Amino acid sequence: MAPSKKKHASNQACVIPGGFTVLPVQFNSDSVAQHKLYVKEHKVRSDRSSHRPMDRTLFVLNIPPYCSEDVAKQMFSQFGSVQSVELMDHPGTSPQDSGPKLSKIFRPAAKQGFKVGYVVFENSSSIAAAKSHPHNVALVVCTEKCLVKTGTQKWIQQYTESFIRTDNLQKIVDSFMEGYDKRKKEEEEKQKEEAKQQQEDEEGWVKVTRGTKARPHSEAANKKTLQAVIRKNKRKELMNFYTWQHRNTQKEHIAELRKKFEEDKQKIALLRVQRKFKPY
Template identity: 25%
Template structure:
């Protein structure tokens, strides 16, 4: 480590000391071609390369604590793009909510003073069943492992902290430790988290089945008309409407004939076709059919043979 350069291709070399090894992080000031990009302030952002694969935000913040307060840490550029996309969707969602709320206010002002009509069989909002909640499985907070050579953007709270972070250190600094398991302890904790106790699994499975049955009953109630099931009101009566020659229930099912149809007296009698027995259904029937075909061939052969002999005898010319 004595021959380690302080600068390399414009990057400041920051050696990190572990218990049994040394890791190298390369840092430089962030430069952006877009001046209007406020996500990464140029005067407060430090660009890091070769960040440890198991590094956390807290550990990186503590490592650069002597330079100043760290505002946030962003890993890779894709994470930032996702943040910006999320902010845009949130802004658009807020605008939609404001528009909907204004529409609701206008509608409420228009309908103010007019009592709302309640449909037959409609229940109050308080009587709606509440969906059951799923009991989650126990989890263990584990650090995220990233690819080797991962980069990150470190944003300081003050611009003066950037110059302190780019100053080459006189000796390797110790990497801060955290309470989260790392190394072999992380994989042991991951192994234990994927094998929760039986009572926790049972509670999670039971609550999931309750939610599934609730959603199934809800969807079945909404699609009762399309599936042809009769709709029963709160008093226990099947709702029936008249249409065409037959009266029909709202959900389908058994129809009730109206007076006009009953007066005609049509019974709709149709002759049922008698079932035809298959000749070769059983094995013995197939064998009998084949035997009969062979006997018919022999019989036709003997008849043709006798006819040919009769034609020979009837010929008048006999040379010998």
């Protein structure tokens, strides 16, 4: 796409195709080089998470690696009070939403690269202020209030922070295990309640007692009924598989009865001849 020939005024925002507003960023006040951020109001309907309200969330692209969540929060605070900042490798739902929140100690090492971010403001007016920011006024990353370390100083800081005190680690582990035990207990109680509500026999009938109403089948109940049907069909298949054996056994039994009947007839005839047969 060819660039637009129309020049922006010095006090106007620069908007590019896709609805993104360009925000220039420089590392410190003495830097000559600038970096570009692309921001847009977060309006994804599929993402209905409570921590990303659509009217107060700003979606940010091309965040440099030296910008942490604290640095981004300080940088965007000039548009208004920032509630939270979330940095990710790719847009989408945070992986922490599907499970318990883990401490940074147990998280995998973060990838070094450009990030996407979700900046949540406390007021919706901050979104308009960020989108109308003049394109010739750069946001400063490293200030006196927020010092950003790079190079060797950053490596030394990361190495120092990698050592964890034993008592702090023990507190984190105990807190996680308490939450795990609580979740397991809640799951067991829920399963017991479902089992109590759905008392079924092997045929899938629900036992209804006085003062209670028949409840619809749950997923666990349907699964149990399906297993009972499968077992019943297997028994039928086994009987059908050995049907020829049953038939042969019955034929042999009938032949044996007939043979015994003929023998008894001969004995009776012999007794009659000898006049020893007295049926009454």
